[in-house]
Amino acid sequence: MKIRLLIKDPLEAQGLKWLLTSQWNDVQVEIAERAVASADAYLYIIDMNYIMTEEFELPPHAVWLGISSERTFQTVYQALSLKAEDVLFRPFQPDRLIKQVQQIRFRWRNEMTQQNGPVQQRDGSVTYEDFLIGETKAEHPVLLSLIAPSRLEELDHLVRELEMHDFPTTYDIFPFSDFVLVVHKLNELHVLQEAYSIFFAQWKRQSDALLTIYLHIDDSRDATYRMLYRKMRRFHERIFYDGYDILTIEQEDLQWRDMDPFLSPLEQRKWVEMLEKRQVAEIREWMEQDFLTLESPFPDPEMVRVRLTSILAQIRRYMIAQSLKVQAVEHAYHSLFETVIREPVMYHIIQSFIGFIADLLQTSAGEPYEESSLVDKVQERIAANYWDASWNLEACADELKLHKSTLSRKFAKEVGVPFSKALLNMRIGEAKRLLAETDLPIAEVSQAAGFTHSTYFSRRFKEETGVTPYQFRMRRL
Secondary structure (H helix, E strand, O other): OEEEEEOOOHHHHHHHHHHHHOOOOOOEEEEOOOOOOOOOOOEEEEEHHHHHHOOOOOOOOOEEEEEEOOOOHHHHHHHHHOOOOEEEEOOOOHHHHHHHHHHHHHHHHHHHHHHHOOOOOOOOOOOHHHHHOOOOEOOOOEEEEEEEEOOHHHHHHHHHHHHHOOOOOOEEEEEOOOOEEEEEEOOOHHHHHHHHHHHHHHHHHHOOOOEEEEEEEEOOOOOEHHHHHHHHHHHHHOHHHHOOOEEEEEOOOOOOEOOOOOOOHHHHHHHHHHHHOOOHHHHHHHHHHHHOOOOOOOEOHHHHHHHHHHHHHHHHHHHHHOOOOOHHHHHHHHHHHHHHHHOOOHHHHHHHHHHHHHHHHHHHOOOOOOOOOHHHHHHHHHHHHOOOOOOOHHHHHHHHOOOHHHHHHHHHHHHOOOHHHHHHHHHHHHHHHHHHHOOOOHHHHHHHOOOOOHHHHHHHHHHHHOOOHHHHHHHHO
16 A cells, blocks of 8 residues: 655655555555655645645545644544545544554455455355364365454454454454454464564554464465364363463464362361461472463363362361351352352452452451452452453452442442542553653553553653653652
8 A cells, every 4th residue: 555645854754654564564655755645645644734734636446544743623524525535633542543554445345355366365264163063174275363352341442443454365263252362264374473463553552452363374274263263262262371462373283281289188277277376488398389370271261160169168168167157258168169169360369269268367367357348349459450451340340349330330339439540540640750760761660550552651641640650750750
């Protein structure tokens, strides 16, 4: 696709050219020295000064974006009356321009496909039936990608972004209840890998939901799509160990190793001893050593969950022996059980486990278990989890055994601000502290404060404070 830039400032024009050509391999960008149309340009990016002050006639049906420093109704009206795709007002985020061009690029590809004839299709398109009950084999090498967001409500958004992304091959998208599966006709691996790296980076700049992407190649032509689907589901199960925010190519099939999920008699006695002696440090070490140091090949996640429930059984016996029948303790125990069964990432389960045991042993030592108000519980969890970019309203609601809409409504009513705002305030506050008290790079401050990407962090920081993180730090010097 050819893009023609009509920008008065030559330095700005060179910067835009570099930005656009660095994103796509087959995009050509021409900087025009004067306001003259080009017959072979598909997209124009035009300084609105040309439109407002000079006589310039766009080619019929031209696709164009306006750029202006004048935030006036007249500018917007002029652009829309000439059917501009959008007007970007300086200074604008590069991400916004990239997204606009990406959408236009997607449209251009569709038009080229219609002009040149249909893209070569398989004799039989892949269907959900092929994945779930069929015996259809791939007729050519394929690359499959499994993409899972940390928040399921982002699935629809994820599908829309995948549909619009500039992948270099024919591909089919299959949304499932907890992930999206994409099937590509395999061309060159490094080209597809580059396309996914761009998609991964762009997603981070626009959403605070984390993604895990597993890429897997099958060129054997012996496997059915149903076999490939089962294989990709096992990769999805490995999020239990990997967590979110990764992009990886998986060359080998994933196999689980055997594991005895039940505590041995010796381990049971050890747990009885640690609980009776209230050895919190030893319990933490035992949990971290037993669960957080596992290496590939990993045991089946379901077996790990069974092992965790075996530990819960020892804790239940201890609660009965100590007559710990406080309603708040019972509630916390059942909440932990639900976490063990449903939480997708093992690290979060272990942290919840250790926190519950510490509170339980404090209660058994004679210190009263004070049931905090809902606001106190939420604020405590925000303070403890703000650094985790994947932690959100849904995670907090799960910990408190409440529906997220109920929690959101009650918290906002009592505090006066939504949960998301309270969480953002905590993260911005921590970012301010780190900017003022440390020399950490902006990217590390962003990560430590719980933001998925430094660009997203900078945008939200400026929205909340009126200055960029760099400007905030400079003012403190």
